[in-house]
Structure formats: C-alpha cells, structure tokens
Amino acid sequence: MKSNRDDFTKPTKCNLAKRVGYLCSNPECRRHTVGPNENPDKSTNIGIAAHITAASANGPRYDNNLDDEERTSSENGIWLCSNCATLIDRDIDNYSVILLKQWKEDAEKELYEKLVSGVTSSRVDNSGPFLEADLIWTHNIRFNKGFSPKNRKEKNEEIILIGANPIVFWELKWYFTFKIYNNSSFPAFNVSIKSKGDKNFKSISELPRINNIPALSPIDLKATYGYMIEDTGREASKRLRQLIPEELIGLEMEINYQDESRNDYLTTFKILENGEIENLRK
Numbered sequence: 001m002k003s004n005r006d007d008f009t010k011p012t013k014c015n016l017a018k019r020v021g022y023l024c025s026n027p028e029c030r031r032h033t034v035g036p037n038e039n040p041d042k043s044t045n046i047g048i049a050a051h052i053t054a055a056s057a058n059g060p061r062y063d064n065n066l067d068d069e070e071r072t073s074s075e076n077g078i079w080l081c082s083n084c085a086t087l088i089d090r091d092i093d094n095y096s097v098i099l100l101k102q103w104k105e106d107a108e109k110e111l112y113e114k115l116v117s118g119v120t121s122s123r124v125d126n127s128g129p130f131l132e133a134d135l136i137w138t139h140n141i142r143f144n145k146g147f148s149p150k151n152r153k154e155k156n157e158e159i160i161l162i163g164a165n166p167i168v169f170w171e172l173k174w175y176f177t178f179k180i181y182n183n184s185s186f187p188a189f190n191v192s193i194k195s196k197g198d199k200n201f202k203s204i205s206e207l208p209r210i211n212n213i214p215a216l217s218p219i220d221l222k223a224t225y226g227y228m229i230e231d232t233g234r235e236a237s238k239r240l241r242q243l244i245p246e247e248l249i250g251l252e253m254e255i256n257y258q259d260e261s262r263n264d265y266l267t268t269f270k271i272l273e274n275g276e277i278e279n280l281r282k
Ligand SMILES: [Zn+2]
Pocket: 024, 025, 026, 029, 030, 031, 080, 081, 082, 083, 084, 085
C-alpha cells in the first residue's frame, strides 16, 4: 500500500545535504547539521531534508500541480537544521515557496564559490575581517666586531689566534618579513600593531596611521632581530642556522583593526615553542 506522504529517498536527502555542505540553508542560521557523536563509530545529524511544498495534501505549501515524482525530487527539498525546519512549517505566511527556493539557491551558490576558490569555511565567515600574521625569514648576517681579549696570551700582550676558531665579538642579525594577511572577505581598517610582554623585535616597520588591508590581501612589514655574542665563528654559524632564533620564542604581538562600521577586532600573534605561529582572534 502506498503511503499518502511523498517522502524523499535516502539518496535524495543525502544529495540535498551535500549540496549545501551539511549547513542549514537558512541564511540567518547556517548551523552545522552533522558532527561527531560520543560513539566513535557514529556521527550526529540534526539536519532535515524539508519539503518546499508539502509531502501530503494537508501539509504546508502543498502544491496540487506536482505529481508524486516531482514532490519527492531534489527540486522540492531544502536542507535545514531541525529548528529551522520546524519554523518554516509553523509560519507558512512568512516562509513562502519563493523564499525557500531563494534560500536554497543562495546556500548552494555560497558553497560553490567556496569550493572553487578553495577558501576554508572556518576562515571566511560572516563575522567581519580576520587578520593573521606570519613571520618569514628572509636572510641573516653576522658582523665581525673584533677579536675578543680572550684570545690574548698574557705573556707578550700579543694576540694569539686559537686554532682556526678565534673568539670574536659577533653581531648576529636576522631579517624577516612580518606579513599581515587579511584572511577574510571583509576589508580591515586602521590596522595597528604593538608588542605584548617583554620579547620584542629589534625593529619593525611602522604602519601608516591611516591604512587598510583589502579582503584576501597581505601587507608586508620588515622586522629585524639581533644580539652580540663573544664566541667562535662556529658558534655564530650554529645560532644563525635557527631561522627563528630561540630568543624570539614566546614573542607576542597584538594586531588591532576595525571593520567598515568601525567595530574593533584583535588578533593575538604568538611564536610558539616549536617556532610555529599562532593567531587567535578575539
Ligand atoms: Zn537552521
């Protein structure tokens, strides 16, 4: 006996969900509808393949002109979270067929654009600009600032070089590009940086007082770091092999910026133990 409800098949439901990346199609919501379950063998789904026009004659937005096949086709479905699915069926005056079809089209278009541009959804969201910084080593130099008195033999007060590795005052210097990248589809305005804590670059170029970074674009600042050692050339080389000197580990910078409406944002940039970079937006 045929049920008088024209439900979607499992493949149709799955297709509707995948076409919007398992996100709710309501543009005001965009909730994730699938995720992990406590049971490692299971996943949790709070999404529903909702009918744009109802599956049965007394249901919301029922369209008498559709046949059974049309009523159960992907064309007549929209992927929503369970809250939004309840909402659209409770208030059919505000959630018309035209509106739901628009939601579906926009959600699919949005995902398609992310898919082809390769932009990750966690980075581009609807919550304003997101600046991230990276520290890119460009080169380093050591300056010989003269032999150390440690090489001097007291006897004749003359400088005796100890083997091929005399002790020298070396000035070691690292040069970096401090790249600030706007990893969002929103422009960032009035960007300013300041160091936090007691670790600092030796120098970093200043940003113009009035500036902006367009969406998905970088700006490059020049940063340097350096110090003196009284040691052998071998030791100097060894230290310079560290692309990020260990003395910079723990360095923290605050990047402040605004969106178009002058709301404030903050990214905290930090150099971690292993030389990796962390960017947290607050
Ligand atoms: Zn929703």
